[in-house]
Amino acid sequence: MTLQVALSHHFKGFTLDVAFDAPKGVTVLFGPSGSGKTTLVNAVAGLLRPDKGRIVADDWVLLDTQSRRNLAPHKRRLGYIFQEGRLFPHLSVRQNLLYGRWFAPRGSQDESFDHVVELLGIGPLLTRRPGALSGGEKQRVAIGRALLSAPKLILADEPLAALDEARKAEILPYFERLRDEVSVPILYVSHSSAEVARLATTVVALKDGRVAACGTPADVLGDVAAVGVRGAASVLEARVVAHHADGLTELSTATGALWLPRIADLHGTTIRVRIAAQEVMLSRDAPKGLSALNILHGTIADIRLGDGPGAMVTLALGQERLSARITRRSAQAMGLAIGQPCHAIIKSVAVAPEDIGTGSMKERTQ
Amino acid sequence: MMGADWANWLGPAEWQAVRLSIRVSFWATLVSLPLGIFVAYVLARWDFWGKQVLNGLVHLPLILPPVVTGYLLLVTFGRRGSAGQVLEAWFGIILSFRWTGAAVAAAVMAFPLMVRAIRLAIEAVDPKLEAAASTLGASRLWVFVTVTLPLILPGVIAGAILAFAKAMGEFGATITFVSNIPGQTQTIPSAIYAFLQVPGGEEAAGRLVIVAIVIAMSALLVSEFVARRVARLVGGS
Structure with missing residues (x-):
């Protein structure tokens, strides 16, 4: 209906x-x-x-x-x-x-x-x-x-x-x-x-x-004009691969592994992970010696400069999109441009349990 | 033994007044209760032109001299009054100088108190609960029966008992409308008044005064008790 x-x-x-x-x-x-x-x-x-x-x-x-x-x-x-x-x-x-x-x-x-x-x-x-x-x-x-x-x-x-x-x-x-x-x-x-x-x-x-x-949630939450810079976020689909002894859960996404604080009882299921744009860092070179566990590789699909000091950079990770909110100064200093390869860095602890839900997005949009 | 003592303590004329008072007040309360709930609901929940006029009309008996209310009843419902003639011709109902007329007078005088108590209870019911019931498929009438009415029950009981107590004590409008006929319209207050008019009647009057006090106190206590029980039942823990 x-x-x-x-x-x-x-x-x-x-x-x-x-x-x-x-x-x-x-x-x-x-x-x-x-x-x-x-x-x-x-x-x-x-x-x-x-x-x-x-x-x-x-x-x-x-x-x-x-x-x-x-x-x-x-x-x-x-x-x-x-x-x-x-x-x-x-x-x-x-x-x-x-x-x-x-x-x-x-x-x-x-x-x-x-x-x-x-x-x-x-x-x-x-x-x-x-x-x-x-x-x-x-x-x-x-x-x-x-x-x-x-x-x-x-x-x-x-x-x-x-x-x-x-x-x-x-x-x-x-x-x-x-x-x-x-x-x-x-x-x-x-x-x-x-x-x-x-x-x-x-x-x-x-x-x-x-x-x-x-x-879809990924489209709308990525739309800064609709949800504002503070609300902007990406929604990635991932599968739970394993729970590790150190309390982390390993997920596989279309573009690589994600490590998040332990997710209860969801082994083998498809889940949605919301990642706030302001929790994502960017690096043009593959970063080394970082404490952050999650480094995803993609290409820059979109750069939007805000009215204030901020800029919203969207990476294409295969079919999915990941937004990062950085400063305009950084975007200029790094010389970011559409089509460039880029690394996104996400702290594991930046994803709260409330950001993780069950279920695929694709199945239900059909 | 106690029963016999009690029966002898009051004379037959006094007993008659007590029984009549209870009968008049009981029917006055019972018959006016549905109308009282309806009017209270209308005043609490509906907005319409002339609402203040209705409100004033309901409260009029509270502020008019009771004799005036009694006189208006006599003019309207007496055998020569327009409503009285209709009632007699169509339904064979005669109110003047009957106990039923005393009940009508008592009901009219007690009506404002009853409506006030019930209206307060209705205003305390969250309309959001009624809206929730309607989204669950209940029509307006069912919402009232299954949600509003149970929630206002303590107020309805309080209003009914208040009305009963007021009816028990009604004097001015009753004596003006239906006179003071022993066995027909002589309620406790009328009887006390009549006893005080004759020499040596003070003792009988005194006994009826005690009865009146006992009935009023019991009504108050019972209403408190019932209202508290119902409130606990309705308020839900």
Whole structure:
């Protein structure tokens, strides 16, 4: 199923005007706060009526202001996962989970209760009340509740934003499993480029109420104009080769080996690694006597000088791209030019566990 | 033994007043409760032209002299009043000088208190929870029944008991609308008033005063207890 969204809405001092398609998989609406992400998701959910717009899932029209069609939220068959969970405090976890199913049409293709409970690891919580759950547990129940309502589309509005780092690391893998195991499209709002790199099939970058860029995570995160210099990053695909005794994990990429702090239980799988552009150093000669373990070889594909002292240099590593944020002074001193061979140096510890996610990008973009 | 003592402690006329008061207050509360919840919901959640007029109308019995409210009821629902004639002709319902009329007077007087308590409870419910329920497929009515109503239950109970207590004590509007007929419209306050009008009635009046205090205190304690229990059940740990 593909979701087509075209909306415009005016607030005081803010205009949202966007159009994009969300194909199968996870489409991340990415942007800073105030860029209109939540407004957009609420319009898709029917909780906000935009001035003008059309929202269609395949041939099912949710909203068309031209023909004055505006489906009520309860008829849209969506699973909305909110930032604050929004579990019903007066119901048990089990009753919360089954709430949506009660209203779903009979015989709709839905997830089995046991499967969802097992997927999210919430079996021991079923008899408890939401008041007795931790933040991470609440969010897992909220995911389960959305899944079990037999939705045709899942919406998630910054579902990790209210959690601390440890809880984020606990919940993110569930969204990865959701992406890989559940067939419905997921519209996921985030301002974290780490979440984009790990989850997204498609990224829609929003800026001031408009679509700044749209494409694969590697394309959009590499686009400085869309995500800003600080957010710019590369997403490399790699396979886990071995875990070594000194605590490092060896990965193989299209252009060479990467050594990263140990990644748990992912032997033999394809993973995504996000590398922030500001963590990458460049060297024209093969560097020697460096503490950094990861040296990748490529050719310079693009050089962009920023307005300030910075420059963004993109290397082609086979099919993939790796961006490095360096100073203009260095770029000039090194005499960098498009087409030159160049080495990229990445410190192992510059890649945090949150930057590493499961799953290939290619499989899902097809 | 105790039962017999209790029965003898109150005279038959006093017993009659106590039973009637409880019956009038019970029905006044029960029948006005759904309307009270609806009006509280409308005032808390809807925005419409004339909302302040509705709000004022609901609160009017709280600020008008009770005699005025009673007189207005008499003019409207009396046998010669427009609404009274319709009720009698179409449904065979006569309110004037009946216990049902006393219940109507009590309900009208207690209504503002009931609506205020329930409205506060509704305003405390996070509309985001209701929005979440609607995205899960619940229509407006189902959202209300499965989310809003359970969450406001402590407030509804508090409002109902407050209304019951107010109905038990209603005097001015009742006596103006349905007079003071023993066995029909003579509630505890009317009976106390009547006893105090005759020489030697102080003792009977005193006993009814004690009954009134006991009922009011019990209602308060029960409401506190129930509201706390329900709040724990709803608030969820």
